[in-house]
Amino acid sequence: MAKSRLKKPSDSTIHRLSVYYRVLQNVEREGFHTVSSKELAQREKLTPAQVRKDLSFFGSFGTRGLGYPVRELREKIAKILGLDKTWNVALIGVGNVGSALISYKEFQKQGFEIKLLLDNDQRKIGSNHKGLIVKDVRELEKELKVHRIDIAIITVPANSAQSIVDQVQGAGVRGVLNFAPVNLKTADETYLRTENMAMELEHLSFCLTSNSTPVSD
């Protein structure tokens, strides 16, 4: 029963696990019962060895000579990623980005349920977005606790993001997805991921500037 995971999987392994999870959903929809590491790899331009190595961090899910059972592997990965439960999510900052995320279907689909909206703008507080009433950010700690929030999405302006993440941690929330374009300082026990859309564009800008093709230099 005891899982003997020796090494901590890298962030890239986790990332690819999410990728495999999506591919498996497709493979399953297409009616396959079994899939090889080769097939899985081809669909994402990875190597079969990479796929097998990634999966081997978590156990032996395949059958030699046959491949992996599609449905079972998808379920195993879902469990590893924690997608077998629902997560209560709070969205802090109901501006442009925040509003967009409220109607982002992909979240609910994977079990992330936005249960709470917070803002500091009196004109927004009390307003209804997709059935949720925007609460006053001054009630942050109370509201996070009442709704048993697991993950906070921060979509406030850059200059207030640090103060928000401090409060969020204070309320015991350990998962934070930050969209504010700043580097936030967090306690060691908090998991923070920052999505900086401008930096993605800057990466493209770099590629287009260094006059090279993606392949060679």
Add this chain to the structure above:
Amino acid sequence: MAKSRLKKPSDSTIHRLSVYYRVLQNVEREGFHTVSSKELAQREKLTPAQVRKDLSFFGSFGTRGLGYPVRELREKIAKILGLDKTWNVALIGVGNVGSALISYKEFQKQGFEIKLLLDNDQRKIGSNHKGLIVKDVRELEKELKVHRIDIAIITVPANSAQSIVDQVQGAGVRGVLNFAPVNLKTADETYLRTENMAMELEHLSFCLTSNSTPVSD
């Protein structure tokens, strides 16, 4: 004069370059004329050696014993990242995420100018968003060319994203930022970056599930 860059910098180096660029803006705002790799590193929880190694891919910008000239280094990095010019950006898909990006200040601030909006919904076509009229996606190729678009941001539903990226490439656009939650296939000469917000949440979900603190395992 000839730049003797021997190795191609890694994606992480480019990513950190964007980070340094932001830190330098702050350092400059705070009035410093000079900054050491140590100071730069501390502000982002990196090592001084990492900072120096990253910068050394592109040249020698510092002065031994003194550090780096803040303004000059910021400008050098801007040039490397291609932020010394403006980029014409098209936004394809004026839904929730698309609309949010139209008013996303951070883009304009770094020289990314949204010049064109495209959609396939007759109710949206012709409507005005922040001074831009939504054009018919059937005119995609013509419009991309007329506006001399460098980068396309794809915010259409997952099932139409591949068709859009094919057309975008066909029109000669080589930079693509994709928000649709699918793995797009592109030609070798196209630079594609995909932002999958659900996958970020899944990473947090994984961290919160594997009962460990971020530090040890």
Add this chain to the structure above:
DNA sequence: AATTGTGAAATTGTTCACAGCA
């Protein structure tokens, strides 16, 4: 015959440590 699971090899990325310069 086909395909997994995994040590070992190769490659890539990070940190060290110090020569060289202001």
Add this chain to the structure above:
DNA sequence: TGCTGTGAACAATTTCACAATT
């Protein structure tokens, strides 16, 4: 003395190659 720039050492990640299994 202080700090950069960089080759060498080290660490992490990916790929290889093959024994094990169906």
